[in-house]
Amino acid sequence: MHRSIDKTAFGWAEARMPSIFQDSVPSPFRDDILDRVRKAFDKYRMYRTPVGGGMHVPLHELMSDPDFRGIVIDHVSQFSKSEAFDFSVRLLGPSIAFHLSASRITLQEPAAAPQPLSRNTGGAGDRPVLCFWMALTECGEDAPGLQVTDDRMKTDAAALRMAPGDCAVFDRSTPHRLQVTPAMTKPCYSIELHGFPAEEILRDPDRWMLDRADAEVLIASKGRQGIYLSHKSLTRIVTPQRGIFQFVHAENETGAERHDRERRLAELAAQAVAEKPEVRIPQAMAAFLERFPNAAAALSGRCYVCPLGVDARAVLPTLENLPQTGILGLVDRQGSALPPFRGHHGILPQDLGNQAFDRVLVAHSWAVRTGELTAQLVAAGVAPDKIIDLYGLPGYADFSIDWMLDELESLLGDGPVDHVLLRAPGSHILGQAAVRSLLPPERTLIVQVEDHPGTTTIPGYRAISVQSSLKLVLRILQRVKPRTVMTQGWANTYFWSHLIKTSVPDATMIVEMYDLWLAMAEYPVARFAAFCGIPEQRMELFRLGEEYAFRHADLVISKRFGEEWRKAVLHADGAAYTPYFPHIEEDLIEAARLADRPAGGNADSRPLAIVDATALVSADRMRQGPDVLVSYSPFALMEQLAATEPVRFDVFNGGHRYADDDRHFAEYMSRYDLGAIRYHRGLPHADLVPRLSGYDYGWLNFPIPFDHPDPPFVALNRMATYALAGLPIIVTKRLRFTADLVQRFNAGLVVAEATVEETRAALRRADPAAHRVGIIALRDFMLNENRRALEAIRQFL
Incomplete structure (x- = not known):
C-alpha cells in the first residue's frame, strides 16, 4: 500500500523528496572514486556477506582500512560542495553528521533476486535523517537502479533512472530498494550516506562519543574542514585533501578550550616532575648516609x-x-x-x-x-x-639535587653559558656534527636527560647528567638562564617545552620532534598506551605536550617535508618549522664514501642482494597485537618473493641488539638462519653503514599496519641511512615523499603497492648500477637541503 510520508514532524513540509541532483560528485573525480571502490570490492569480496545478489561494505570498515579510507574522505569532501548538500543543510542545519556504520558502498549485480522495500533509520535514534544515494555508474535501465515511494508519486515504487554522479535525496522513512529486472545486464555501483544534524555533537563531541560505544561519524560543513569522530579514537580533524591531518582540536576552537588543555598539560607535567625528583648517584648516596x-x-x-x-x-x-x-x-x-x-x-x-x-x-x-x-x-x-x-630514603631526593647543583657550579666556573641542549637518549635528527656547527662548545651546556644510566654526550662540551630528574632540569634552567634552549629526544620528551617556557620564558626554544604522536590521535589511547607500556594519563601528557610545542616553540625541527605537511600541522600562531634529513651530514657521508662498494658479482648471474635494516618486535608480540604500532613483519612477503624471484634478503633488526634478547627473537633466529632469508641482530649505526654498501638495494617496500599520517611526508631513518651508504632503495608508493624522491633521481625501485605481484614486477626492472648513481645524486640533494636547514636554524640562535 502507498503510504503518505509526514514530513511536518521535522519541519520538512515544503521539501520535495525524493529529489535528484545532477553531478553531485563531478567527473573526473567521480571516476577516480569508482576505480577505488572497485578495488575495495576486490579486497572485501572474499568475506563480506552477499546482499540481494550484490555486496555492500559499511563506510566504517573503509575508514579503518588505510588503503581505502580515502574513498570516504574524498567522497564526503566533494559531496559537501554540491547542490544536494546545499539542499540538505537547509533541512538539517549547517553541519551534517554522516553515520558511517549505516552508510555504505554497494555493488548490485544484474539478474539478482528482487529485494523488499526497506527504510533506513541511519542509527540516529529520533533525529531527522536524510539518505543520500549516489550513482557511480549508469543505473535504472541496463543496470539495477533505485526505487522509492513518495506521497507525490502515483505508484508504490517508482524507478529512478540516474546518470553517474546523480544523487537522490530522501528522508529516513521513505521505503526504497534496488530495482533489478531480467533485462538488466550491467552491475550498478553506488555510495549511500545517512546524515543527521551535527549540532548536538559539536556542542560537546567527547561527551557525545562517550555515550555511544558503536558510534563513528564524519561531520561535514559547507566550506569547512570535516571532523571524524570514532569510538576507537579521539576527535580528529581532516582537511578535504586526503591524507592531510590537523590538530586534534581545530582552528575554530575558543580561547577557553585552548586554556583548558594547557591547564591540563600543566597538571600532568607537574605530576611528571614530582614522579622522580632524585638523582641516583652512588657517590651522592654515600655522602647522604654519612651526613644524615x-x-x-x-x-x-x-x-x-x-x-x-x-x-x-x-x-x-x-x-x-x-x-x-x-x-x-x-x-x-x-x-x-x-x-x-x-x-x-x-x-x-x-x-x-x-x-x-x-x-x-x-x-x-x-x-x-x-x-x-x-x-x-x-x-x-x-x-x-x-x-x-x-635512593628512596626520605630526604635523599633534595640532597641529590643540591649535590648535582654543586657540580653545575663547577662547570659554570669554566665560562658563561648561552645555550642549553636538553638531550634524551635514542635517535636524534641532528647529528653531532650539525650540533657542533650550531652550538659553540665553549658557550653551551648539554643537559643529558635519560632513564638509564650511562650518559653518551658529545665530546668537547660541558655536560651534566640528570638521569630523569625533571626537577633538577628546572633548577638548572633557572640557574643558568640560557639565551637558547634546544631539545633532542623522542615523543615522551615533547612536554619539556612546557617546562622550558614556564621556567625560562624569555629563552628561544627550538624543539627537535623525532616522532609525532598527536598525529596518531585516531588510534585508541588505551590500546596505544598499553602497547607502549605506559599509563593512559602519560599518553595524554605526551599528546598535549606535542601540541604545546607546535604552538609555543620558536622553531620546530622534524624529518617531515612538504607544503602539505606544513599546512597540516602548523597553525598561524604556531612555531616556525624546518625539515631535516637524519644522518645526512658531511662527516658521515665522508666516512660512508670510504666504504662505498657495489655488491660483488654480476647482478645478472646472481641473486639480487636486498637488506632491510628495520626494527621488529618478536613474533609472539606480533601475534598478540596485530595492530602493532612500531613494527611490521616483512617475512611473509620476502618468503613469497624468494620462492619466485632470484633474490636474497638480510634483515638486521634494530629492536634486537643484544644476546640477552635472543630468547625473545628465537623464532626469527631459528627460522631464518639459512637459505634466501637471513636474520641478524641489529648493529650500531656506525657499524651498519659500511655493511649496507655491499647490497644491491635497501628495503622500504612495506605496508604500514595502522593508519598513520606519516607515509606521505616522512623521511624515514632507514631511507636516509640507505642513502648515506649509497644504497639504492626499494620503496612502496604509500611512502609518497620517499617514493617521489627515488623516482625523481632514479635512485631505486618504486613499487605501486606492497603486494607480491607488484614487487615482483618492480624487481624485474632492477638496475643496481644505474640506481647507485641515482642514490648518490639523491644523497647530494639531501645534504644541500640540510645545509639550508642549518642556515635557517642559525637565524634563531
Whole structure:
C-alpha cells in the first residue's frame, strides 16, 4: 500500500523528496572514486556477506582500512560542495553528521533476486535523517537502479533512472530498494550516506562519543574542514585533501578550550616532575648516609645488599661503617658463583627463604631496574616491607639535587653559558656534527636527560647528567638562564617545552620532534598506551605536550617535508618549522664514501642482494597485537618473493641488539638462519653503514599496519641511512615523499603497492648500477637541503 510520508514532524513540509541532483560528485573525480571502490570490492569480496545478489561494505570498515579510507574522505569532501548538500543543510542545519556504520558502498549485480522495500533509520535514534544515494555508474535501465515511494508519486515504487554522479535525496522513512529486472545486464555501483544534524555533537563531541560505544561519524560543513569522530579514537580533524591531518582540536576552537588543555598539560607535567625528583648517584648516596645519621637509622639490622653492581660497590664501604647496620652478604642473579666482594658472598634471591635477615637494601641507579629487582625479591618470598630502595630514603631526593647543583657550579666556573641542549637518549635528527656547527662548545651546556644510566654526550662540551630528574632540569634552567634552549629526544620528551617556557620564558626554544604522536590521535589511547607500556594519563601528557610545542616553540625541527605537511600541522600562531634529513651530514657521508662498494658479482648471474635494516618486535608480540604500532613483519612477503624471484634478503633488526634478547627473537633466529632469508641482530649505526654498501638495494617496500599520517611526508631513518651508504632503495608508493624522491633521481625501485605481484614486477626492472648513481645524486640533494636547514636554524640562535 502507498503510504503518505509526514514530513511536518521535522519541519520538512515544503521539501520535495525524493529529489535528484545532477553531478553531485563531478567527473573526473567521480571516476577516480569508482576505480577505488572497485578495488575495495576486490579486497572485501572474499568475506563480506552477499546482499540481494550484490555486496555492500559499511563506510566504517573503509575508514579503518588505510588503503581505502580515502574513498570516504574524498567522497564526503566533494559531496559537501554540491547542490544536494546545499539542499540538505537547509533541512538539517549547517553541519551534517554522516553515520558511517549505516552508510555504505554497494555493488548490485544484474539478474539478482528482487529485494523488499526497506527504510533506513541511519542509527540516529529520533533525529531527522536524510539518505543520500549516489550513482557511480549508469543505473535504472541496463543496470539495477533505485526505487522509492513518495506521497507525490502515483505508484508504490517508482524507478529512478540516474546518470553517474546523480544523487537522490530522501528522508529516513521513505521505503526504497534496488530495482533489478531480467533485462538488466550491467552491475550498478553506488555510495549511500545517512546524515543527521551535527549540532548536538559539536556542542560537546567527547561527551557525545562517550555515550555511544558503536558510534563513528564524519561531520561535514559547507566550506569547512570535516571532523571524524570514532569510538576507537579521539576527535580528529581532516582537511578535504586526503591524507592531510590537523590538530586534534581545530582552528575554530575558543580561547577557553585552548586554556583548558594547557591547564591540563600543566597538571600532568607537574605530576611528571614530582614522579622522580632524585638523582641516583652512588657517590651522592654515600655522602647522604654519612651526613644524615637519622636517615641511616632506617637501615638498622641484618641486611643484604642487592645486586652487586656499580652502586653497591660504591656504597658498601659507607654501609659497613654504619653502627646499626650489619651486612650479611649480596643478593645477585649469579648467587654463590659471584666472587666475594669486600668479604661478602653472593646468594640467589630464591635462597633468601632459608636465611634470617631484617632488610634487603636495593642499590641500583636505574629506577626501572630497581622495580624489577623488587618484584623478583617479592616473588622469592621477601616481604615488601623488608625491601628498601636506598635512593628512596626520605630526604635523599633534595640532597641529590643540591649535590648535582654543586657540580653545575663547577662547570659554570669554566665560562658563561648561552645555550642549553636538553638531550634524551635514542635517535636524534641532528647529528653531532650539525650540533657542533650550531652550538659553540665553549658557550653551551648539554643537559643529558635519560632513564638509564650511562650518559653518551658529545665530546668537547660541558655536560651534566640528570638521569630523569625533571626537577633538577628546572633548577638548572633557572640557574643558568640560557639565551637558547634546544631539545633532542623522542615523543615522551615533547612536554619539556612546557617546562622550558614556564621556567625560562624569555629563552628561544627550538624543539627537535623525532616522532609525532598527536598525529596518531585516531588510534585508541588505551590500546596505544598499553602497547607502549605506559599509563593512559602519560599518553595524554605526551599528546598535549606535542601540541604545546607546535604552538609555543620558536622553531620546530622534524624529518617531515612538504607544503602539505606544513599546512597540516602548523597553525598561524604556531612555531616556525624546518625539515631535516637524519644522518645526512658531511662527516658521515665522508666516512660512508670510504666504504662505498657495489655488491660483488654480476647482478645478472646472481641473486639480487636486498637488506632491510628495520626494527621488529618478536613474533609472539606480533601475534598478540596485530595492530602493532612500531613494527611490521616483512617475512611473509620476502618468503613469497624468494620462492619466485632470484633474490636474497638480510634483515638486521634494530629492536634486537643484544644476546640477552635472543630468547625473545628465537623464532626469527631459528627460522631464518639459512637459505634466501637471513636474520641478524641489529648493529650500531656506525657499524651498519659500511655493511649496507655491499647490497644491491635497501628495503622500504612495506605496508604500514595502522593508519598513520606519516607515509606521505616522512623521511624515514632507514631511507636516509640507505642513502648515506649509497644504497639504492626499494620503496612502496604509500611512502609518497620517499617514493617521489627515488623516482625523481632514479635512485631505486618504486613499487605501486606492497603486494607480491607488484614487487615482483618492480624487481624485474632492477638496475643496481644505474640506481647507485641515482642514490648518490639523491644523497647530494639531501645534504644541500640540510645545509639550508642549518642556515635557517642559525637565524634563531
